[in-house]
Amino acid sequence: MYSVKEAFYSLQGEGGQAGRASVFCRFAGCNLWSGREGHRATAACRFCDTDFIGTDGQHGGRFGDAEALAAHLTALWPDQEGVATPYVVFTGGEPLLQLDTALIDALHRRGFEVAVETNGTLPAPDGIDWLCVSPKGDNALAITAGDELKLVHPQPDAPPERFARLDFRHFFLQPMDTAPLGRAGTTLTETVAYCLAHPRWRLSLQTHKIAGID
Ligand SMILES: C[S@@+](CC[C@H](N)C(=O)[O-])C[C@H]1O[C@@H](n2cnc3c(N)ncnc32)[C@H](O)[C@@H]1O
Numbered sequence: 001m002y003s004v005k006e007a008f009y010s011l012q013g014e015g016g017q018a019g020r021a022s023v024f025c026r027f028a029g030c031n032l033w034s035g036r037e038g039h040r041a042t043a044a045c046r047f048c049d050t051d052f053i054g055t056d057g058q059h060g061g062r063f064g065d066a067e068a069l070a071a072h073l074t075a076l077w078p079d080q081e082g083v084a085t086p087y088v089v090f091t092g093g094e095p096l097l098q099l100d101t102a103l104i105d106a107l108h109r110r111g112f113e114v115a116v117e118t119n120g121t122l123p124a125p126d127g128i129d130w131l132c133v134s135p136k137g138d139n140a141l142a143i144t145a146g147d148e149l150k151l152v153h154p155q156p157d158a159p160p161e162r163f164a165r166l167d168f169r170h171f172f173l174q175p176m177d178t179a180p181l182g183r184a185g186t187t188l189t190e191t192v193a194y195c196l197a198h199p200r201w202r203l204s205l206q207t208h209k210i211a212g213i214d
């Protein structure tokens with residue numbers, strides 16, 4: 001059984017695949033925060049910008065097996081002529097609480113490339129085509145290699161220097177959106193300054209928020 005908060009078709013907003021048409025599958029639940037505002041201040045991850053509680057979002061629900069969820073996600077992909085490679089992004093919440101090989105295989109059989117956005121604290125199943133790890137504070141990483149490491153910045157307990165030598169193809173710093181925390185931020189200026197001083201890191205903006213899309 002898979003619990004999905006919402007599923008939607010949009011453009012990948014962040015990281016090295018930014019701008020790419022994608023089906024998003026947002027799993028319900030996370031291992032670093034309950035999702036309740038009353039628990040945010042004491043959670044292991046405290047700056048989350050996402051509602052991942054329940055299965056009541058657009059195209060959300062409970063799916064009994066991998067075939068059922070794969071068929072549901074395939075129906076959200078518009079290009080049935082096979083011109084572009086279909087792309088699905090599993091996120092959440094924390095997708096590695098639920099994503100398994102059966103679901104990855106079912107999407108591969110339907111022609112999809114499979115991407116994952118994870119906090120990196122749980123082991124990943126085999127077969128992921130684009131693995132994005134986004135470390136959270138001092139929570140220990142179970143995944144130390146992948147396609148991109150995308151660090152939300154600044155986090156006092158997660159300085160970029162701690163991650164710069166891990167085995168990733170791309171290193172991104174993404175300014176922390178402080179709106180979920182109820183305050184205006186200066187994180188963009190600070191993040192730009194860090195990238196200028198440390199060329200290992202590239203800037204990742206949340207372009208879907210700029211574009212006003214999901
Ligand atoms: C909501 S998380 C879900 C996936 C996974 N739990 C994780 O943390 O990577 C999706 C992406 O949004 C990023 N993110 C969450 N809150 C953010 C914020 N306030 N500002 C910028 N990026 C944020 C995360 O770091 C992650 O890369």
Ligand SMILES: Nc1nc2[nH]cc(C(=O)O)c2c(=O)[nH]1
Pocket residue numbers: 010011012013014024050091092117208213214
């Ligand atoms: N357009 C868009 N791109 C995204 N990239 C990562 C997202 C996420 O919430 O994991 C996200 C999202 O929520 N929307």
Ligand code: SF4
Pocket residue numbers: 030031032033045046047048049050052092093094119136
């Ligand atoms: S780990 Fe990801 S989903 Fe969980 S609270 Fe943090 S940003 Fe949100």
Ligand SMILES: [Mg+2]
Pocket residue numbers: 049050
């Ligand atoms: Mg998001």
